[in-house]
Amino acid sequence: MxxxxxxxxxxxxxxxxxxxxxxxxxxxxxxxxxxxxxxxxxxxxxxxxxxxxxxxxxxxxxxxxxxxxxxxxxxxxxxxxxxxxxxxGDTDGRDPERISIAREELARSERVLAQLPLLSRKIFHLNRFEGKSYPEIANELNLSPSTVEHHIRTALRQLSKVRNL
Missing domain, CATH: 1.10.1740 (Rna Polymerase Sigma Factor; Chain: A)
Incomplete structure (x- = not known):
């Protein structure tokens, strides 16, 4: 065939x-x-x-x-x-211990972010909470994209130290 x-x-x-x-x-x-x-x-x-x-x-x-x-x-x-x-998922179904641990971790993260330099906090906020890209932040703050990336990396490094406690 x-x-x-x-x-x-x-x-x-x-x-x-x-x-x-x-x-x-x-x-x-x-x-x-x-x-x-x-x-x-x-x-x-x-x-x-x-x-x-x-x-x-x-x-x-x-x-x-x-x-x-x-x-x-x-x-x-x-x-x-x-x-x-x-x-x-339904947060009511989670046990109180997990909720307490999550709240503690959130509080530690907030303390770490508060200790960052003002520019790092601002860049982190613009990226993670407002969803702006590195080039958008760089434009807005008159910085280079690599500087923005450095600040984000620094913030994430600090936050990861808290998470591993």
Whole structure:
């Protein structure tokens, strides 16, 4: 079987392959993309003489693509759920000891930041609390970006010492 024969079988069953993928992944746009990806895969294949049932081969490839896609999406959803729980989880469910430790660490961090030179505090605040980039801060304060980076690095170094207590 030549590659053009396999491509021809694909073209004959393209809509069936699309509907097959759509039933599995439930997204029209992704199913269309995957159908196109399937065509690219079969076009890039070398020798295909070993394939006995061309149609079954194409549907198996489509099923494998859908399975891989769903696995990746499931992993993404799991990671997103864990991240959301860490960031926005219910604080009432945390035990008092952990809350106390976190408050102590926050107080130590505030003391360290208060001991920094005024310029370092200002640069750190602009970067971490106002979300400004190093070049934006450098522009605003008429400094070089490397100076801004030095002040941020110094502040972070001091904060990391407190965190390791």
């Amino acid at each position: 030549s590659q053009t024969q396999l491509s021809q079988v694909f073209l004959e069953h393209e809509e069936d392959l699309f509907r097959f993928l759509l039933r599995r992944i439930k997204c029209v746009f992704t199913a269309r993309d995957m159908t196109h990806d399937l065509f690219l895969k079969i076009s890039a294949q070398g020798e295909t003489a070993h394939i006995q049932n061309q149609k079954a081969y194409l549907f198996r490839m489509a099923a494998n693509l859908a399975t891989d896609y769903l696995r990746v999406e499931q992993n993404r959803a799991h990671i997103l759920a864990e991240t959301n729980e860490l960031l926005w």
